[in-house]
Amino acid sequence: MKELDGRVAVITGAASGIGRALADECAARGMRVVVADVDGARIEEVATELRSRGAQVVGVPTDVTDPAQVERLADRTSSEFGDPQLLCLNAGVAAGGVAWELDERAWRWVIDVNLWGLIHGVRAFLPRMVDEEEGHVLVTASIGGLIGSPGMGAYSASKHAAIGLAESLREDLRLAGSAVGVTVLCPGFTRTRMNDSARSWPDALGAPPDGGLAPGHPRLREAFLARMTDAAEPVDVAAAALQAVQAREFWAVTDREIGPRLAAHLAPVLHGPPCPEGAEPW
Numbered sequence: 001m002k003e004l005d006g007r008v009a010v011i012t013g014a015a016s017g018i019g020r021a022l023a024d025e026c027a028a029r030g031m032r033v034v035v036a037d038v039d040g041a042r043i044e045e046v047a048t049e050l051r052s053r054g055a056q057v058v059g060v061p062t063d064v065t066d067p068a069q070v071e072r073l074a075d076r077t078s079s080e081f082g083d084p085q086l087l088c089l090n091a092g093v094a095a096g097g098v099a100w101e102l103d104e105r106a107w108r109w110v111i112d113v114n115l116w117g118l119i120h121g122v123r124a125f126l127p128r129m130v131d132e133e134e135g136h137v138l139v140t141a142s143i144g145g146l147i148g149s150p151g152m153g154a155y156s157a158s159k160h161a162a163i164g165l166a167e168s169l170r171e172d173l174r175l176a177g178s179a180v181g182v183t184v185l186c187p188g189f190t191r192t193r194m195n196d197s198a199r200s201w202p203d204a205l206g207a208p209p210d211g212g213l214a215p216g217h218p219r220l221r222e223a224f225l226a227r228m229t230d231a232a233e234p235v236d237v238a239a240a241a242l243q244a245v246q247a248r249e250f251w252a253v254t255d256r257e258i259g260p261r262l263a264a265h266l267a268p269v270l271h272g273p274p275c276p277e278g279a280e281p282w
Helices: 017-028 040-052 067-080 104-129 153-175 194-200 218-228 234-246 258-271
Strands: 008-012 032-037 057-061 086-089 136-140 181-186 251-253
Touching (some): 008 017, 008 067, 008 104, 017 040, 017 086, 017 136, 017 234, 032 040, 057 067, 067 104, 086 104, 104 136, 104 153, 136 153, 153 181, 181 234, 234 251
Parallel strands (some): 008 032, 008 086, 032 057, 136 181
């Protein structure tokens, strides 16, 4: 995947945030792009805007929690442009709250989108990609998949699972002798609409939980707002992700501050002694 020009990219969760930035970057580099999102109206606006710049783009409303819709996305991609060389499994949502208090529906929703959305994407697209001479899968995880945070149990669990899936997928592809590579994107705080995930809350689950989906504890809200002051821009995260894809690197970690924190976090695993009493890795 050193050359992106003329290749086909599929991007889920492309209506905003990192997904939208990936769509912009892929189109700017001459790729033919299929953008997908549960927000059908917004994804058509994105496709129209990119086409106005001269890009070849198709918008496909897609709920990644529904395997039939993801299969239709794969079929639509093949009929419009052929099978993709770059698959960006990026759709994601977040719900904050203390683990034992978070509404069970919120737990299921986050896992359905952030993990089952990946699984459905892998099952729909990889059979079409695995035997090709080139290709790449980009999985959007998070630093929350490397270190858990208070008030974000569902999100962290789903992103830890995303990293585990990406690692196993990489090994499965090696075992199959496939040329398809895998990159897992772990951004830190980024200026996206993730804190407004409630806009995508499905009607089938009834009214959203009382108090919304943002962390309710004042200390958690303060920590979140403090970290957002120096949050990364989606365009920078997307550029770093595509750079890793072109270099066939597995890790694309855009928050460089995570290194020392991760080393301290894993020290007990690697060296044995427990973390200092009262230490807060977050």
